[in-house]
Amino acid sequence: xxxxxxxxQFMQRVADEFESLPRQLQGVARYLExxxxxxxxxxxxxxxxxxxxxxxxxxxxxxxxxxxxxxEMQAVFRDAFRERTEPSxxxxxxxxxxxxxxxxxxxxxxxARSFIDACRVGLDELVERFDPARFHAAVxxxxxxxxxxxxxxxxxxxxxxxIAYALGHTQKRVHLVDGLGGMHREQIHSIGKGDALIAISFxxxxxxxxxxxxxxxQRKAKVIAISESDLGPLAAHxxxxxxxxxxxxxxxxxxxxxxxxxQALFVALAYRLELKPNEAAHSxxxxx
Amino acid sequence: xxxxxxxxQFMQRVADEFESLPRQLQGVARYLExxxxxxxxxxxxxxxxxxxxxxxxxxxxxxxxxxxxxxEMQAVFRDAFRERTEPSxxxxxxxxxxxxxxxxxxxxxxxARSFIDACRVGLDELVERFDPARFHAAVxxxxxxxxxxxxxxxxxxxxxxxIAYALGHTQKRVHLVDGLGGMHREQIHSIGKGDALIAISFxxxxxxxxxxxxxxxQRKAKVIAISESDLGPLAAHxxxxxxxxxxxxxxxxxxxxxxxxxQALFVALAYRLELKPNEAAHSxxxxx
DNA sequence: CAACATATGGAATAAAAATTCCATATTTCT
DNA sequence: AGAAATATGGAATTTTTATTCCATATGTTG
Numbered sequence: 001x002x003x004x005x006x007x008x009q010f011m012q013r014v015a016d017e018f019e020s021l022p023r024q025l026q027g028v029a030r031y032l033e034x035x036x037x038x039x040x041x042x043x044x045x046x047x048x049x050x051x052x053x054x055x056x057x058x059x060x061x062x063x064x065x066x067x068x069x070x071x072e073m074q075a076v077f078r079d080a081f082r083e084r085t086e087p088s089x090x091x092x093x094x095x096x097x098x099x100x101x102x103x104x105x106x107x108x109x110x111x112a113r114s115f116i117d118a119c120r121v122g123l124d125e126l127v128e129r130f131d132p133a134r135f136h137a138a139v140x141x142x143x144x145x146x147x148x149x150x151x152x153x154x155x156x157x158x159x160x161x162x163i164a165y166a167l168g169h170t171q172k173r174v175h176l177v178d179g180l181g182g183m184h185r186e187q188i189h190s191i192g193k194g195d196a197l198i199a200i201s202f203x204x205x206x207x208x209x210x211x212x213x214x215x216x217x218q219r220k221a222k223v224i225a226i227s228e229s230d231l232g233p234l235a236a237h238x239x240x241x242x243x244x245x246x247x248x249x250x251x252x253x254x255x256x257x258x259x260x261x262x263q264a265l266f267v268a269l270a271y272r273l274e275l276k277p278n279e280a281a282h283s284x285x286x287x288x
Numbered sequence: 289x290x291x292x293x294x295x296x297q298f299m300q301r302v303a304d305e306f307e308s309l310p311r312q313l314q315g316v317a318r319y320l321e322x323x324x325x326x327x328x329x330x331x332x333x334x335x336x337x338x339x340x341x342x343x344x345x346x347x348x349x350x351x352x353x354x355x356x357x358x359x360e361m362q363a364v365f366r367d368a369f370r371e372r373t374e375p376s377x378x379x380x381x382x383x384x385x386x387x388x389x390x391x392x393x394x395x396x397x398x399x400a401r402s403f404i405d406a407c408r409v410g411l412d413e414l415v416e417r418f419d420p421a422r423f424h425a426a427v428x429x430x431x432x433x434x435x436x437x438x439x440x441x442x443x444x445x446x447x448x449x450x451i452a453y454a455l456g457h458t459q460k461r462v463h464l465v466d467g468l469g470g471m472h473r474e475q476i477h478s479i480g481k482g483d484a485l486i487a488i489s490f491x492x493x494x495x496x497x498x499x500x501x502x503x504x505x506q507r508k509a510k511v512i513a514i515s516e517s518d519l520g521p522l523a524a525h526x527x528x529x530x531x532x533x534x535x536x537x538x539x540x541x542x543x544x545x546x547x548x549x550x551q552a553l554f555v556a557l558a559y560r561l562e563l564k565p566n567e568a569a570h571s572x573x574x575x576x
Numbered sequence: 577c578a579a580c581a582t583a584t585g586g587a588a589t590a591a592a593a594a595t596t597c598c599a600t601a602t603t604t605c606t
Numbered sequence: 607a608g609a610a611a612t613a614t615g616g617a618a619t620t621t622t623t624a625t626t627c628c629a630t631a632t633g634t635t636g
Contacts, residue, residue, distance in 0.1 A: 022613055041328055041366050044594060054615045059595060069595060071622090078329050108427055109420040111559060112552040116418070119548045120411045127404050132397040139396055158450035162543065165443060180468075229321050230303045231314070245322075252555055255450065256544045260407045264400040267540055271399060310583055332624060342585045347625060357625060359592090 007036060007080045010073075013065060021064075027051040028061045040077040044070045119256040122246055126257045129243065137240045138265060141222045142172075143272045145196035149188060149216070151177040152199065153206035159226075159258055160200055166266040170273055177212055188212040193220040200226040200258065201234055202246075213237045226258065295324060295368040298361075301353060309352075315339040316349045328365040332358045407544040410534055414545045417531065425528045426553060429510045430460075431560045433484035437476060437504070439465040440487065441494035447514075447546055448488055454554040458561055465500055476500040481508040488514040488546065489522055490534075501525045514546065 014029050021029060031051040032039060039047070047070075048055040062073035142148060148167055152160035157178070164176035177187040188211075191197060197216040201209040210233055216223050217237040225238035228245060235241050244261055246254045302317050309317060319339040320327060327335070335358075336343040350361035430436060436455055440448035445466070452464035465475040476499075479485060485504040489497040498521055504511050505525045513526035516533060523529050532549055534542045 024614070038370060041369070043592085045592095055593090056595075056597095056615070057613090060613090063595095071594065081329070082326060108424050108556040108560070109418070111556045112418065112423055112549075113415060115552040115555050116411060116415050116548055119544070119551075120408060120415075123404055123408045123411065123544070127401060127408075130397070130400065130404070135400055136396055155450070155453060158446045158453065158547075161449050162443075162446035165446065229318060230299070231306045231318055231321055235303065236307065252551070252558075254548070254551060256407070256411070256548045256551075259446075259547055260404055260542070260544045263407075263540070263542060263544075264403040267403050268396045268399045270540075272396070312584070331622090343623090344585070344625075344627095345583090348583090351625095359624070 005080050005083070006076050010065070010076055011036065017065075024051070024053045024057045025061045025064065027053055028058055036077065039074060040081050042074075115252075115254075119254050122254055122257040123260060125245060126261060129245070131243070134240055134242055135265070135268070138224050138242055139268050139272055141196050141224055141240060142198075142265070142269050145172065145194065145222065147173045147175060147191070147195040149175045149177055149191050149195060149197045149212070149221075150199075151184070151188065151197065151209050151212040152201060153179065153208050155253065155255070156200040156202065156206075156209075156258070159255065159262055160198070162259060163198060163262055163266070166263070170270070177208075179208060184208045184212065188215055191216050191219050191221045195219075195221040196224060197221055198224045198226070199234060199238070200262075201232075202228050202253070203232065205233055210234070226261065293368050293371070294364050298353070298364055299324065305353075312339070312341045312345045313349045313352065315341055316346055324365065327362060328369050330362075403540075403542075407542050410542055410545040411548060413533060414549060417533070419531070422528055422530055423553070423556070426512050426530055427556045427560055429484050429512055429528060430486075430553070430557050433460065433482065433510065435461045435463060435479070435483040437463045437465055437479050437483060437485045437500070437509075438487075439472070439476065439485065439497050439500040440489060441467065441496050443541065443543070444488040444490065444494075444497075444546070447543065447550055448486070450547060451486060451550055451554065454551070458558070465496075467496060472496045472500065476503055479504050479507050479509045483507075483509040484512060485509050486512045486514070487522060487526070488550075489520075490516050490541070491520065493521055498522070514549065 011033060014032065018026060018029055028047065028051045031047060035042075035050070042050075044055045044058050048058050051058070059070050062068075062070045065073065067073040150160045150163050150167075160176060161178070164174050167174045175187065175191075177184055179187070188197075195216075197212065199209050199213045199216075213223055213225065213234060214237055223238045223240075225234040225241045226244060227234045227241060229235070229243065230241060242261060242265075244258045246257050299321060302320065306314060306317055316335065316339045319335060323330075323338070330338075332343045332346050336346045339346070347358050350356075350358045353361065355361040438448045438451050438455075448464060449466070452462050455462045463475065463479075465472055467475070476485075483504075485500065487497050487501045487504075501511055501513065501522060502525055511526045511528075513522040513529045514532060515522045515526075515529060517523070517531065518529060530549060530553075532546045534545050
């Protein structure tokens with residue numbers, strides 16, 4: 001990654017040769033320079049028109065710089081864009097490829113590093129896709145509820161258990177639906193209007209979680225769902241849906257983004273409730 | 289959230305109708321949702337492939353939502369992107385709107401952003417201070433133990449519960465010391481030589497965790513401690529100590545680095561045990 | 577479980593986009 | 607100014623991409 005991106009390199013070459021280019025191709029060059037950010041989605045015709053030039057001139061331009069044609073040149077712009085906007089995708093790709101290529105050589109340190117890297121990318125995306133309106137709405141719901149129920153199963157259960165712990169430091173009445181003794185149903189049973197449910201679930205969505213979510217909704221409780229997408233079964237019954245997209249590395253789902261979001265939620269709530277930070281995170285004093 | 293852009297509106301419609309869509313079209317919907325930012329430069333085939341669907345299904349999807357075909361639907365994404373990036377006066381407009389929209393909200397958003405940022409820094413440090421020798425040693429201990437006990441209380445309990453879940457996917461016998469019914473002592477009681485204990489604790493160190501750690505050591509079990517420093521009380525009784533330094537923000541301790549490390553540990557173990565990734569993270573299939 | 581409705585995917589077709597070809601125009605050089 | 611070299615744009619061709627058609631599969635309902 002030493003040298004900057006491929007587009008810059010290419011544009012540099014164009015600049016160098018610019019003087020020696022025929023009139024029309026200079027026009028194309030100027031146009032590219034001026035619109036580099038949207039070349040990736042333009043057709044030859046758009047560019048030709050924009051440069052007041054015949055489409056074939058654009059093709060010739062590309063060929064002049066060593067590409068077989070316009071398409072190949074455009075690919076440079078497209079790929080550069082992709083790389084910028086889907087760093088995680090390329091990450092995971094790379095990692096997956098590494099594994100596919102040499103499974104024996106992959107030592108534990110590499111595994112750990114890759115995994116941590118992937119988690120970092122996950123947090124980057126969390127910031128990027130952060131939705132203030134929804135976050136705010138979620139804090140609202142929590143702030144105005146007296147009883148807060150929390151449900152999640154299997155992999156996500158750890159998250160629920162953490163939230164329950166954290167909320168325990170507020171004045172709210174906290175109910176962790178942990179399913180102990182198979183009593184999910186009984187534990188959520190008393191939820192009602194004015195209460196809030198935090199439900200955390202990812203594909204393939206635990207049925208206990210879905211059950212609780214539906215029940216909560218029937219009982220007019222507010223539901224905060226933490227899930228992957230607006231389309232899953234949780235979304236339908238949620239008042240607020242907070243999206244978290246954990247990239248999976250090694251076909252293995254991370255949890256960092258989810259827990260980070262939940263902690264952020266708790267911190268924001270603590271502020272809203274005017275717990276002084278020290279008071280809330282009194283945590284620090286009788287903690288694990 | 290007034291009248292945001294065309295893409296959001298469209299995706300909203302998709303979300304609304306999602307439930308009533310045939311299976312394949314739901315797949316397409318999910319794909320779009322997950323990749324909205326790059327739909328504009330994908331071909332029908334890319335999307336079809338990404339959604340595990342025949343190209344014609346993608347066209348049908350577009351038509352279902354009132355477009356004449358895929359191209360017209362894609363134009364929505366393309367135009368939205370252009371609008372955002374064209375250097376027209378819209379930029380200042382946007383900024384002004386953002387400011388106008390969130391006068392109060394700014395606070396919570398800031399809190400959340402700072403918190404997530406802090407977590408990112410935490411992960412950065414985790415990579416930097418990563419100690420391969422210790423990590424390797426930890427994997428060794430786990431790989432050679434038949435029974436694995438896990439203990440942590442309060443804030444760290446969530447981590448323990450996650451580890452227990454993850455290890456449940458291996459052949460190891462996993463014992464989560466959860467203290468249910470006040471039975472920490474009884475739960476750890478049967479630990480012995482050849483077993484391993486994972487203990488997670490941070491200042492001010494839960495006494496249950498310390499108790500278990502000491503007992504495990506007496507019984508000649510191997511102890512993996514996850515803690516802040518080499519000097520704490522855990523260190524003395526640990527065979528391997530993995531250091532995690534969560535920065536505290538708002539006088540509030542994050543958990544991301546810890547859980548990230550634990551997941552990395554599990555992934556490395558899974559590889560060591562030659563669980564195929566898919567097998568281990570079969571997780572994905574009957575997960576939360 | 578039959579009859580119907582709906583969904584799916586292969587293959588043909590249509591449409592769009594890119595590329596090539598070539599006749600003509602323009603520039604350059606002597 | 608005339609010849610040679612180069613550039614240009616119209617139109618044909620090729621390639622790629624999108625769409626439609628339809629036979630088969632799948633699920634649903636009475």
